[in-house]
Amino acid sequence: MKRQNQSVITEFILVGFSRLGDLQVLLFFVFLLVYVTTLMANTTIMTVIRLDRTLHTPMYFFLFVLSCSETCYTLVIVPKMLTNLLSTIPRISFCGCAAQLYFFVGLACTNCFLIAVMGYDRYEAICNPLNYTLIMNRATCAQLTLASSCCGFLISVIVNVLVFTVPFCASNRIDHFFCDIFPVIKLGCTDTNLKEMVIFLLSILVLLVPFVLIFISYVFIVSTILRIASAEGRRKTFATCASHLTVVIVHYGCASFIYLRPTSLYSSDKDLLVAVTYTVITPLLNPLVYTLRNKEVKTSLRKVLSRYSFPKTV
Structure with missing residues (x-):
């Protein structure tokens, strides 16, 4: 009977923005503008890193990969969200929902680990500068x-199996604007406490473990910076970490609010706002933070623009 009820659902209805009525059209243009800006910003920073050899260092290699991952991350969520904002019935197929959740979780987890790796890179650069190029070589990166x-x-595969082996026989209305873990699993008509506990433990692994490693890295980094004699030297050294710290706070802050708590505390309105932040705003924040707060990137950007935007005339 459970298998039969589960097979009845071939699509889900994403009702996240439905209650906003006419505001959906306004949101469409706002999110479209942010999305196009995000694609342009990430593409720009990847192009600059690729073309300017002075940025061919481990730090910018990881930034290139992070920008690429963030671009794919937005492609998984935003285009479908924009389509649904203009749709009478914002729907997504069962297979489409599973695919969206798989790539969303996979890329989100990858970003968490990449940000932790970037923290390790800063630790080696500041605390072990003499061996930095030997340790953080191309192969290691x-x-x-x-x-x-x-x-x-791999974590995404486990999460998908846990979520989509639940029999969906109660409703197909997801109280969200995309197929996120807890809004989908809430639709199950059997006891999902054990699966939710496993997902919670995986969330701790993905969020808290990298964050603790980043914290430990920065304890050593700050200790090393404080031993630098000149104030200017301390300022310049810390400036290389400021952008990374900003991304860490925003990324882990939003993700922890959503995934490091029991589903009984799920609030659709608050979670919708936070979800918009980490799916739409944060991917734009990363390239802007690394561009606006980084003199090397700004210098390279001007160099690339002058080289390719204004060709010499004969």
Whole structure:
């Protein structure tokens, strides 16, 4: 009987923005503007890093990978969200929902691990500068990136299996604007406490463990910076970490609010706002923070623009 009821649902209705009525059209144009800006910003920063050899360092390699991952991350969520904002019935197929959740969780977990790797990179650069180029060589950077991606998508497979083996026989209305973990699993008509506990433990693994490693790295980093004799030297050294710290606070703050708590505390309105922040705003924040607060990137951007935007005339 459960299998039969589960097979009846071939699509889900995403009702996250439905209650806003005519405001959906306004939101469409706002989110479209943010989305296009995000794509342009991430593409720009990837192009600059690729073209300027002075940025061919481990720090900017990881920033390139993070920007690429963030671009794919927005592609998974935002286009479907924009389509549904103009749809009479904002629907997504069962397979589409499973695919969206898989890539969303995989890329989100990958980003968590990448940000932790970037913290380790800053630790080696500041606390162990003499051996930095030996430790953070190309092979090591590639291996850390591959490990982050493999771990992220392995966790995503586990989450997808946990969520979509639940029999959906009660409703197909997801109280969200995309297929997120808890809004989907809430639709199950059997006891999901054990699965929710496993997902909670995975969330701790993905969020708290990297965050603790980042925290430990920055304890050593701050200790090293404080031992620098000149105030100007301390300021310049810390400036290399400021952008990363900003991304850490925003990324882990939003994700922890959603995933490190029991589903009984789920609030659709508050969670909708936070979800908009980490799916729409944060991917734009990363390239802007690294561009506006980083003199090397701004210098390279001007260099690339002058080289390719204004060709010499004969």
